[in-house]
Amino acid sequence: MNASPLTFLLTLELALALIGALWMRLAGYVFFPSPRPWHDTLYFLAGYGALLLLERLTERVAPAAYRELDRLMRSLGRVLREAGVGHNAAMLLAFASALGEELFFRGALLNALARGLGIPAALVLQALVFALGHPAPGRAGRLYAVWAFAAGLIFGGLYLLSGSLVPGILAHFLYNAKGFAEIAEEPGPASR
Incomplete structure (x- = not known):
């Protein structure tokens, strides 16, 4: 790959954001309803809490696989650090991925699927496509x-319940930022 991992990932997320935004615009889907700070804040907090709970549940139900996944994420962190990705760039990537993925998967795809298949099937299918868009090797x-x-x-439910992409974007960003900050700032082998 000629481009750095950061450039590649940012380009991918920007493409998702643009495709999602264009799709939403052409289909007439609402991007953001009128501002509802308290409403959106409560949904954001509930969504972020659900993600943290999911993480803890995963760690308890499948501890060996969870440790293997942690090693995989740390290896991604090493690749990013070796490419010169620091804290600010990691936060930019966290935001870009939250924005791009929420616009595409929830704003565009979930709405389109709901029109054709109904809400329950749409919720499950967009989550399946989201999972397929996050490949990783092995167990x-x-x-x-x-x-x-x-x-x-969780993200789809946040969008359907709140009627806004804002809570999902915020919860997605904060969760990604937590993980990206941990792996981007981990010391390399030479400094241990």
């Missing part, structure tokens, strides 16, 4: 696919 990859599917259900 950790299978756990990550299940985790991403459950996270897709």
Whole structure:
């Protein structure tokens, strides 16, 4: 790959955001309803709490696979650090992925599927596509696919219940920021 991992990932997330926004615009879907700070804040907090609960549940139900997944994520962190990705760039990637994925998977895909299949099937299918968009190798990859599917259900539920992409974007960003900050700032082998 000629481009750095950061450039590649940011380009991918920007493409998702643009495709999702264009799709939403052409289909007439509402991007953001009128501002409802308290409403959106409560849904954001509930969604973020659900993601943290999902993480703890995963750790308890499948501890060996969870440790393997943690090793996989730390190896991604090493790749990003070796590419010169620091804290600010990691936060930019966390935001870009939250924005791009929420616009595409929830704003565009979930709405389109709901029109054709109904809300329950749409919620499940968009979560499945979301999980397929987060591939990882080996046993950790299978756990990550299940985790991403459950996270897709949470994000989809946030959108359906709140009527806004804002809570999902915020919860997605904060969860990604927590993980990206941990792996981007982990010291390399030479400094241990």
